Amino acid sequence: MNQGEGEVTEAEQYEKVVKYIVKNTPFGQANLVIKDLCKIIGNINPQNPVMLQALRDHNEEHLALIKGQNTQILTSVLNSQEDFYVDQKNNETIQVDHEKLEIISRSQVELPSDPELNILRDALEQQLNLYLSQQFNEKVCGAYVMYQGDASDYTFYLGITAKTINLPNFFCGSWISTWEFTKTQLKGDLKVQAHYYEDGNVQLKNVNTFSEGINVDLSTASESAKQIVHTIAKLENKHQAGMDNLYNSMPDIFFKAMRRPLPITGTKMNWNENVHKLVANLKQ
Amino acid sequence: MESKEKILSCLNILKRLPPTQIQKNAAALASLIPDYAEELYQKIDKPLDIGQDEKGNQYIQSEFNRDGDSFRSHVTNQYYPQIDDAVYPSDALRKLEIKANAVFDEYRRLYYEGGLSSCYFWDKEDGGFATAWLIRKNVEKTKGIEDGSWSSINVIDIKTDGKSKWTYKITTSVVLEMNIIQNQDVGKFNITGTLTKQKEESFEAPAGNKDLELFHIMKIGTLVEDVESYLRSQMDSIYFGKTKDIVFQTRFIEGEKHFIQQRQGLAGEFKQKYG
Numbered sequence: 163m164n165q166g167e168g169e170v171t172e173a174e175q176y177e178k179v180v181k182y183i184v185k186n187t188p189f190g191q192a193n194l195v196i197k198d199l200c201k202i203i204g205n206i207n208p209q210n211p212v213m214l215q216a217l218r219d220h221n222e223e224h225l226a227l228i229k230g231q232n233t234q235i236l237t238s239v240l241n242s243q244e245d246f247y248v249d250q251k252n253n254e255t256i257q258v259d260h261e262k263l264e265i266i267s268r269s270q271v272e273l274p275s276d277p278e279l280n281i282l283r284d285a286l287e288q289q290l291n292l293y294l295s296q297q298f299n300e301k302v303c304g305a306y307v308m309y310q311g312d313a314s315d316y317t318f319y320l321g322i323t324a325k326t327i328n329l330p331n332f333f334c335g336s337w338i339s340t341w342e343f344t345k346t347q348l349k350g351d352l353k354v355q356a357h358y359y360e361d362g363n364v365q366l367k368n369v370n371t372f373s374e375g376i377n378v379d380l381s382t383a384s385e386s387a388k389q390i391v392h393t394i395a396k397l398e399n400k401h402q403a404g405m406d407n408l409y410n411s412m413p414d415i416f417f418k419a420m421r422r423p424l425p426i427t428g429t430k431m432n433w434n435e436n437v438h439k440l441v442a443n444l445k446q
Numbered sequence: 447m448e449s450k451e452k453i454l455s456c457l458n459i460l461k462r463l464p465p466t467q468i469q470k471n472a473a474a475l476a477s478l479i480p481d482y483a484e485e486l487y488q489k490i491d492k493p494l495d496i497g498q499d500e501k502g503n504q505y506i507q508s509e510f511n512r513d514g515d516s517f518r519s520h521v522t523n524q525y526y527p528q529i530d531d532a533v534y535p536s537d538a539l540r541k542l543e544i545k546a547n548a549v550f551d552e553y554r555r556l557y558y559e560g561g562l563s564s565c566y567f568w569d570k571e572d573g574g575f576a577t578a579w580l581i582r583k584n585v586e587k588t589k590g591i592e593d594g595s596w597s598s599i600n601v602i603d604i605k606t607d608g609k610s611k612w613t614y615k616i617t618t619s620v621v622l623e624m625n626i627i628q629n630q631d632v633g634k635f636n637i638t639g640t641l642t643k644q645k646e647e648s649f650e651a652p653a654g655n656k657d658l659e660l661f662h663i664m665k666i667g668t669l670v671e672d673v674e675s676y677l678r679s680q681m682d683s684i685y686f687g688k689t690k691d692i693v694f695q696t697r698f699i700e701g702e703k704h705f706i707q708q709r710q711g712l713a714g715e716f717k718q719k720y721g
Contacts (some may be wrong), residue, residue: 175477176478179474179475179477179478182470182474183459183463183471183474183475186463186464186467186471187462187463188462191462194458194462195459195462198455198456198458198459199455199459199478201451201452201455202452202455202456202459202475202478202479203478296700296703297697297698297699297700297703298696298697298698298703299695299696299697299698324696324697325696326692326695326696333688333692334692335692335693335695335696336696337693337696337697352633354693356688356689356690356692356693357462357692358639358684358688358689358692359461359462361641361642361643362461362619362639362640362641362642362684363460363461363462363463363465363639363640364465364637364638364639364640364641364684364685364688364689365464365465365466365637365638365639365689366635366636366637366689366692366693367464367466367634367635367636367637367638368632368633368634368635368636369633369634370632370633370634371633395700398697399699399700400631401631401632401633402693402694402697402699403631403699404629404631404632405632405635405690405693406699407631408590408626408632408635409686409690411590412590412591412624412626412686413682413685413686415588415589415590415591416585416591416594416624417678417681417682419585419588419591419594420558420583420585420594420596420622420678421557421558421583421596421674421678422556422557422558422559423675423678423679424557424675425556425557426556426559427556430671431552431553431556431557431667431671433549433663433664433667433668433671434664436549436552436553437545437549437660437663437664437667438660440545440548440549440552441545441548441549441660443548444544444545444548
């Protein structure tokens, strides 16, 4: 199409669109969307670098769960390198297949680590897995814990996610929360999405942020981990209780403000009467 | 036909993208198929816009009263901005359009107690005609709602067998947007979506085609009322009920996981046994 003279190439033209569309696709439907994009653009398949990159970005943004034989990893912008992901705990780099959500290969690597922080990280992982098992849909759920720095100056990063994917019944949902904490402060971002698309397209989008003071004592890692995860659970429970309240009160308020189920008379409109009356008025 | 397949793929994608960004989504996809962009835009359901003429009369702007960048008002039958060589309904159809608008306005008043309605008619090549009955209602800040809107898009295709049978085929889409007032418990909360339903009915015209215009308005009006009422109740259960279900089976309220999964398990067993 347009080539030369500094004009945008065909690939560049559709790259922006592909990125935008795949980024905004609900988790669980990206492969289908990419198939349709290939049909639209023509002469291109899902293994094209533009498509693969868009899928990778999508997976990182949604904390996609990638499974291996006896391990799993969440992909995130945090542990993402050029063409692999870093597994800090196991000192490995992992290559993944973003379409199949499978681990392709793993290699040992030496990563900077701090023994005290390692202990806290492992304790946090244990607590998070317990939290997941208690309150999340285990079909597709996972968590990660990573840290930067050393015992004197550190930041921990946690991610929690669960997904519902039910394509035969036209719905998907995701709960994605990312947290970071230092010795004295815990901050979090939550993204809740639901998508229902039988005979239509209805989507819930709910985002919230959290911030709470904490006090981390590395010498009592187990206790600290319990407190941190307990705080996260408390905040997420409060959020979901708020959603519950909203769902109880909103339907009435919202639909009443929109359209009555019946006119105030309690009966349907009398078309015959109204048609004759109103058209007669017109003639005057 | 290649264009049909590409448009279908676009519509498939639009069904998955956030409906709050429908304009942006449609523009992005249209840029991939510039030759079929017009055709794609005509198939998209999005919130209806409102225009106003120089006298302050409001009218709904939609694909069904658009010609280029101008829209025809149901009040004045003029295009705004003005254009030469535009598409107008025939005189007979315009007469029907005026009557339909008067009657549909009463329907709007009874069910919506506010908002704006417009009916647009157009002639078809096969001798029949078609019409779009549209409603736009806004909800301003009230009791926890930041803002919201309802757009009804009822498109009815009318055909006759040449004798006395008239067939009405309706496709109705309701586009709903709702933003909750931002609060600390829940943050920013938005539900937006479209639901669509189709229905077809045939009727015998009154003897001698007496008052045929009024007959059409009554039949179309009754269909619109039926389908809109159905979609309103569907909206309630899907908009709220379904989106809540999806979230609450992804993350469970404290203590409820075991209880809910047990119930789901029992329901599954029941289904298997008694199908």
